[in-house]
Amino acid sequence: MVEYLRTAFHDALKKLGIDFPKEEIQFEIPKQVQHGDFATNVALQLARLEKSNPREIAERLIEALELDPAMVSTVEPAGPGFINIRMNPGYVVSRVSEILETGEAFGNVDTGRGRSANVEWVSANPTGPLHAGHGRQVCLGAAISNLLEWAGWKVTREYYFNNAGVQMQNLGRSVQIRYLQALGEEVEMEKGLYNGEYIKDIAAEIKEEFGEAKRNESIDFFRKRGEEWCFARIKKTLERLEVHHDIFFNEDTLYKDGKIDEVLSLLREKGLVYDREGAVWFRSTKFGAEKDRVFVKSTGEPTYRLPDVAYHREKILRGYDLVIDIFGADHIATIPDVLAAVRAMDLPTDHVRVVIHQMVSFVEGGETVKMSKRSANVYSLDDLIDDVGADVVKYFFVMRAANTHLDFDLELAREQSEKNPVYYLQYAHARIASLIRFAESEGVDLEAAPDLALLTHEAEITLARKLLDFPGVVDDCAESLEPHRVCNFLQDVATAFHKFYQECRIVTENQALTTARIALCRATRYTIANGLSILGITAPESM
RNA sequence: GCGCCCGUAGCUCAGGUGGAUAGAGCAUCUGCCUUCUAAGCAGAGGGUCGUAGGUUCGAGUCCUACCGGGCGCGCCA
Known part of the structure; x- marks a missing residue:
């Protein structure tokens, strides 16, 4: 147009x-x-x-x-x-037939032209269950991946699994202590370790399976068990939100395959790393940073930045046309270093786009409930899903621009009524489904070709016009990586539909008009269902 | 102190690459169900777009400085 x-x-x-x-x-x-x-x-x-x-x-x-x-x-x-x-209103309305023809594919655009995109997100440490705050990342990444697919990209969904390093050792030690305590030994939980209740669950499982046999087992055993438990738990939570990844990239493979050493020697050749005080430093100041960063600690272990560099190098070497990282605002500082190091190895980073999302506060009764990662009792993402339901979780986390702080109103989210914006959309969809059932029961032939020119009411034209914006919205949202605009659009569609429903009796004695209005309803249904599917939200047949 | 993000109605937030009279939801108030789902619709009140400058035909949007809030600034991730 x-x-x-x-x-x-x-x-x-x-x-x-x-x-x-x-x-x-x-x-x-x-x-x-x-x-x-x-x-x-x-x-x-x-x-x-x-x-x-x-x-x-x-x-x-x-x-x-x-x-x-x-x-x-x-x-x-x-x-x-x-x-x-x-x-011309007649022209607008006539184009509704295009929506009916494309149906479940309405909204697809081809700006991606089949090019490849990699979206990496979640990437939480396997040191515990996902907490409620992770939900934003989880839902945002899923929606962005879907959007890119709708815009014609071939998308690979990836999870970078941080299963190496100090934090994993801490997890192992924590499980070991809980296990020994369960066996009746006098061991104190040490400072800085993981205190969550789930650690006891892991220990209890080990005790269940092995009894006392692991009393003198090394930390490594407990680390492995802890990792497996956490990984399974995280995947299960993602499953509940129907979030799937194609690749789980294990950090430890970077060590096994020598990629870490490769990166180090490449950087060393370029004179971009140097030794000082027993550690290996990266010259980040050469790339505008305010200080150089440690890549390998004096203990010989790399800091998280080095594997991050190696990982990004791997992703870029795989040759995607677009590489997307989704990070929380607390990780923002590492991005310039990582990209600088990758560029220093003569690899392009122009096609890397980083989506930063701000933190989430959960609000209840006007009070902010702060989430802390390492405290004993965390409000987990599973708890949140139990609390408000998967659809509401997905909608609430995506409905605001990523770049702004999100206040997640638990009371509103819990509300299963007209107050909750999710139901407004779902209700519109259910209403249409019900209408179509009713029309069928009244003997309306749904297959009959509609005479769309009969749609002349202002509410009908406004609705049709709105629906036709959908492909453009998908295109814009995919380009800007901003799925919250899909939410705004769907709210507008639902409003236009409810208005139409209010003003125009749909199933009447006038068969031709009924057929035309049902056609408009069906077009609306496709649009809402397709939009909701981008957000991963169900479109109910009845409510 | 330095860097990034945010500041729009009582509350939570929308406001494509600057455009015409700044919007929605919630909350408050008023109408509309013998008729296809009232989880809906219509209407009312509520604003110096944090403050002060600047750029221009035109600024919520861009620039600068302040003020207020969040997150970073580890040989943690």
Whole structure:
């Protein structure tokens, strides 16, 4: 649609002897309905370049335009020099047939052109269950992956499994202590170790299985058991949210395959690492950082940054066209170092995009419940799912822009009523499903070809117009990696539908009109269901 | 102290690459169910878009400085 207008405007400009890049002709959907379906500010932009009156340019431009009157009804200058374009309502409504034809694929766009994308997210340490705050990352990444797929990318979903390093040793030691305590030994839990109740569960399982046989077992055994337990638990939680990864990349393979050493020697060749005080340092200051960073501790163990570099190198070497990292704001500081190191190894990073999301606060009764990772009793993601349900979890975590702090209102989320925005969408879907069932029971032939031209009511046209925006919304959201805009769009669709339902009786004696309105309902249903599927939310047949 | 993010209605937040009279949900108040799902619809009140400058035809949006909040600034991840 916009493309059609853009071409027409470009041709008109050429006729006036004005050379203006086609791609820079902007069309927006005006906030005010009186301003039409589309508006462009080319005349205002040109006023600057041509040094003349924008209003006058607009008028000359309109004169030169050649548009199909079946599609466009009016084009008029407005305000300081906008050009408002109104589509022919009959044309808008006729395009509903495209939605019915594409059905479950409506909303797909092909900007990705089958190129490959890798999305890495969650990547929580396997040192415990996912806590409620992880939910944002989990749901955001899933929605972004889905969006990219809808936009024509071939997506690989990946989880970087941090199963090496000090924290894993701590986990092992924690389990060991709990196990020994369970055997009646006088051992104190040490500072800085994992205190959660789940550690006792792991220890209890070991005791159950081996009795006292592991009394003198090394930490390594307990570490392994702990890792397996945590991994299984994390996967189970992800499963409950229907979040799937194609690749679980184990950090320890970077060691086994010598990738860590490879990176070190590559950097050493370039003189980008040096030894000091028994540690190996990376010259991050060469890349604008305020201080150099330790890559290998004096104990000989790498810090987390080095495997991060090696891991990113691996991902980039795999040759994806787009590499996306999703991180919490608390990890923001490491990104420039990692990318700088990767670039230093002569690898491109232009196609790496990092989505940073801010932290989450859970609010209950006006009080903020702060989550802390290593305290004894954490509110886990499983608890949250039990508490409010998977659909609500997914919606609430994605409905706000990632870049802003999120207040997760537990009371509102728990509310199974009209107050909860999730139900507003689901209710619209269920209402349509019910309507279609009713129409069938009244003997309406759903297969009959609708005469969409019968849809002339303002509420019908507004709804149709809104539905047709969907592919553009998918495209924009995928480009900006901002799934919350899908939520906003779906709210608008539901509002337009409820309004239509309120104003227009759908199943009536008038068969032709009934068929046309049912067609519009079906188009709405596809749009809502498809949008919800991007968010991973179920579209109920009844409520 | 330095870096990144945020500051929009009582509360939580939307506001494509600057555009026309700043929006939604919740909360408060008022109407609408003998008729396809009232988990809905219609309407009312509520704002100096943190503050002060700047850029320009035009700023919630861009720049600068302050103020307020969050997160980082480990040989933790």
